[in-house]
Amino acid sequence: MSLLTFKQGIHPDYNKNLTSDKPFKKAARPEMLTILMQQHIGAPCKPLVKKGDHVDLGQKIADSDSFVSAPIHASASGSVKEIKKVLTADGRQCDAVVIEPDDEDWLAEGIVPYGALEDLSPESIRKIVRDAGIVGMGGAMFPTHVKLTIPEGKKAEYLVLNGAECEPYLTVDHRMMLERPDAVVYGMKALMKAIGARKGIIAIDDNKPDAVKVMEESVLSEEGIEVKVMETKYPQGGEKMLIKAVLDREVPMGGLPIDIGVVVNNISTAVAVADAITKGMPLVERTVTVTGRGVREPLNLICPIGISVRDLIAEAGGLTDDAVKVIMGGPMTGFAQPSLDSYVVKGTSGILVLTEEELDLNPPRPCIRCARCVDVCPQFLLPLNLARYAEHGMLEEMERYRILNCIECGSCSYICPANRPLMQYIKLGKAEVMANRRNQ
Ligand code: SF4
Ligand code: SF4
Incomplete structure (x- = not known):
């Protein structure tokens, strides 16, 4: 039987075996956290704290009046050391709040579970998602509450949860499906309720058979939710490719998935929504694959937003002698970093360190029109x-x-x-x- 997929695309070396069997490990408390004010598509946030302030874990430290934005929270309790300019992963300048964590982990006031999902209205779910600062965690960083706000005249028929994780090397969504399947399903049901979708699909590439099995078992008794298995191909996780593969629908040119009744969310985003509802916890930590042959011990880490790439690489045993390039994200869409002083944001799913041997350092040559x-x-x-x-x-x-x-x-x-x-x-x-x- 042929597997679900889209036309064209590529089959790169996936290299996921470096970390696909590594369970999540919690990163040690860093000495300093640098929390960027631009962690989403849309208007950057403005700091609500100043140098010298004490902050609690989960306390809102930045926000914006703009609809297309998402508030930012302290990922540790501690004191604000400074507010300074830093570069984003793609080289733009933005403000950052620098926090020196204490070892108290004081939880901010008001962080309590929101109660049963059955008792929450679609509006209240969207508000919880906005207040928790949740954005697309697959890398796009589009504010999730905006995606969940269905424009007038449109109707959401399907919620598709993107479990393709088609970028080579990255394995956080794979591990999330294995380690927190109940949270994936809970978050998915919340997202479906928020948009009024009756049908849900968890779409997974066939290079993750263990995740397919776990998710299939997890949705056995869930009405309207099914798992679909797709051919492993890049960029299968792109929204348009994903929808074509699992629903055989095409997003019109210049249009959005909602134009054909679909909303797509990422696996880790669904888990963040589950944590926001069941624990009241805003998005203050995420899982990151630290990998590549340029680090000594590739692994999957749970780490606070704002931790530095330097700290993450230390967690992975440090750089190898032949490491030459550090990429934030995956090898296809990630950004090469000029230094290790870059910081994890809500959309950072991987840190990839490549060796000289893995890089093609040949200069570009004239096009040979091979097509x-x-x-x-x-x-x-x-x-x-x-x-x-x-x-x-x-x-x-x-x-x-x-x-x-x-x-x-x-x-x-x-x-x-x-x-x-x-x-x-x-x-x-x-x-x-x-x-x-x-x-x-
Ligand atoms: S980067 Fe753009 S032009 Fe190149 S293959 Fe992808 S969609 Fe096509
Ligand atoms: S047609 Fe030219 S640009 Fe395209 S793949 Fe061939 S050599 Fe490269």
Whole structure:
């Protein structure tokens, strides 16, 4: 029987065996936490605390009036040492609240369970999700309460929980399904209630048979929820690819999943929602895969938001002698870091350290027009042309060839035998097109 999937895509080396059998371990308390004010798509938050303040674990320390934003909470009790400028993983500058944790772990006032899910209305679930500062934890960091607010005239038929985890190396969602299946299902039911969806699908790639088994057993008695198994292919976890695979529906060009009655959420996001409702706990910690042949002991860590990459690498036994590149996220969509002074945010699912041997350090060569980039693009674009238009600032051509439909999956760059940085050019082109549209 053929497995569910989408057209095109790639089959990279997944390298998940480095950590897929490593149970979550709790990171040691770091000496300092640096909590960024930009941890979501949308308006950055403004600090509500100042140098010298004492904060409790889970206390709200930053917020914004904007709807598309999410508040930020202290991930430890301790004292605010300073508020300073830092760089985000993708190189933008933002404010950060630096907290020196104490060893008390005083819990903030008001952190109590919200009661039974049956007694909560869709509005109250959305409010709990907003107040807990929950954003998409698969990397997109879109505020979850916004996703759960269905626009007038639209109806959510399906909630699809994304268990594909198609990025090579990363295994946090895989481990989450194995270690906290009940929280996954609870969070999923809460998300379904919030959007009024009757049907739920947990979509998992077939390279996680143990997670498929556990989740199938966990939903046996749940009405309207089923598990679907997909072919392991990249970028299977992209929303459009996921929906095509499990529902055979296509998101219209320039549209959103809700246009075809679907809302997609990530596995770890569902667990964060479960914790917010059952414990009253805002999003102050997350699980991170620290992996690659450039660290001595790859592992899956539970760590506070704001911990540094330096601390995480120390937890993984330190760098190997041949480590050369540190990436925040996975190898396909992550960001190379200029130093180890970068900090975990709500969307950080992995820290990947590569060795010289694993990197292709050859410079880009001229395009040989082999069309391999075209053959793999899941959005049916012409990456070789788009990259050339972006390189030369050709706005009209970029628009005509639908550059904004690029989902920045990196499949084209991966497959290119001439080592051309296609996605990198296309990303810059997209930013230029968006800026031009705003100016007009
Ligand atoms: S894969 Fe690379 S070499 Fe081949 S057509 Fe695309 S850009 Fe050119
Ligand atoms: S053009 Fe965009 S969507 Fe297509 S393969 Fe490249 S990065 Fe992915």
